Amino acid sequence: MKPKPSSMPTSHSPQRMITELQTQGLRLASGKSTQLRRKGGAGPSDHQAITIGDTTVMVPVYSDSAWESPFSVDESNDRNSLNQDGIPLADITFVNNPKFYELHTADGIPYSHIATLHSRDVLATTVLQTCIRYESRRKACKFCSIGQSLRAGRTIAHKTPQQLAEVAKAAVELDGIQHMVMTTGTPATPDRGAAVLCDSALAIKAAVDLPIQGQCEPPKDPIWYQRMKDAGIDALGMHLEVVTPALRDELMPGKAELTMDVYMQAFADAVAVFGRGQVSTYILAGLGDSAEAITACCEKLIALGVYPFVVPFVPIRGTPLEDHPAPTADFMEPLLETIAAQLASGQLRSTDIKAGCGRCGACSTLSKYEH
Ligand code: SF4
Helix, strand or coil, X not given: CCCCCCCCCCCCCHHHHHHHHHHHCCECCHHHHHHCCCCCCCCCCCEEEEEECCEEEEEECCCHHHHHCCEEEECCCCCEEEEEXXXXXXEEEECCXXXXXXXXXXXXXXXXXXXXXXXXXXXXXXXXXXCHHHHCCCCCCCCCCHHHHHHCCCCCCECXXXXXXXXXXXXXXXXXXXXXXXXXXXXXXXXXXXXXHHHHHHHHHHHCCCCEEEEXXXXXXXXXXXXXXXXXXXXXXXXXXXXXHHHHHHHCCCHHHCCHHHHHHHHHHHHHHHCCCCEEEEEEECCCXXXXXXXXXXXXXXXXXXXXXXEECCCCCCCCCCCCCCCCHHHHHHHHHHHHHHHHHHCCCHHHCCCCHHHHCCCCCHHHHCC
């Protein structure tokens, strides 16, 4: 059952309004929907970046539930107005395609197939668009769409260090990109992706001064944390996604082979290298973890020095969880308020993170609740 969208405009705080928008999505006129760019690979591929006031957020626009959302865009005058149940709330702008999308490599690969713009100033890439977890549909993470953009021809399977360096340099010079997120599918090697992140970071840092967050599963040998740091990776993300062990087994059977205990040890090892607040994790709220389970986990993470970036789950079309409902704003708001209070006690702040999702913050309103 999908949650019924609210039928009444609300008069809540701006962060509550954005939380509602991120959980319910934004309905676009069909013409607008095709004008906007589709995304894929790293990050939320059914989202679109929109700016409200001085805040840019990622909002689901291509998910099925967005078609039922009370939020829509009125384009009847020369501005875009965000409406809730037909009542104007605020002016919004859509983040345009960056200039680097117009370029190709010497061998004809569009730069947009190598890395994409996230939010308004983040460059994001999935270095390996293949994953051992994804090879078996039975073991794949049920929310993941890593293979879809590859099949659709919107990206390439392996971005070389030289390609990434070329695109990163152009994105900084042409579009003022401020930091970069490099995630990867997991290869069948014990480094679990750390080695390709190192090779990529070395090449990028030789070409351009750009803070980088690497994202991978915990490498088997903790020596990789130092290697990643030495290669130029400034911050590290290792993503739990789900925190309740039985739910991890159900929703991500392959990835759950690395247990919560393995992750907690990995976080401790990584913080020893990258420092407090420079290691983060992504938690998808709404997949069945209770608010209590998430906040108990966040308490432990923050004590270790890990920033827990908690985002509302948004179903992606074509995945086994495409019909799973997003969480409600009533679930998300108290959860994010609690985590923000925990972050304040642990003296962790999104603004202190050198690069990556926690610093960007566009997929969640967590940073808006920070004290
Ligand atoms: S938080 Fe920012 S960088 Fe991370 S997935 Fe969302 S838009 Fe991309």
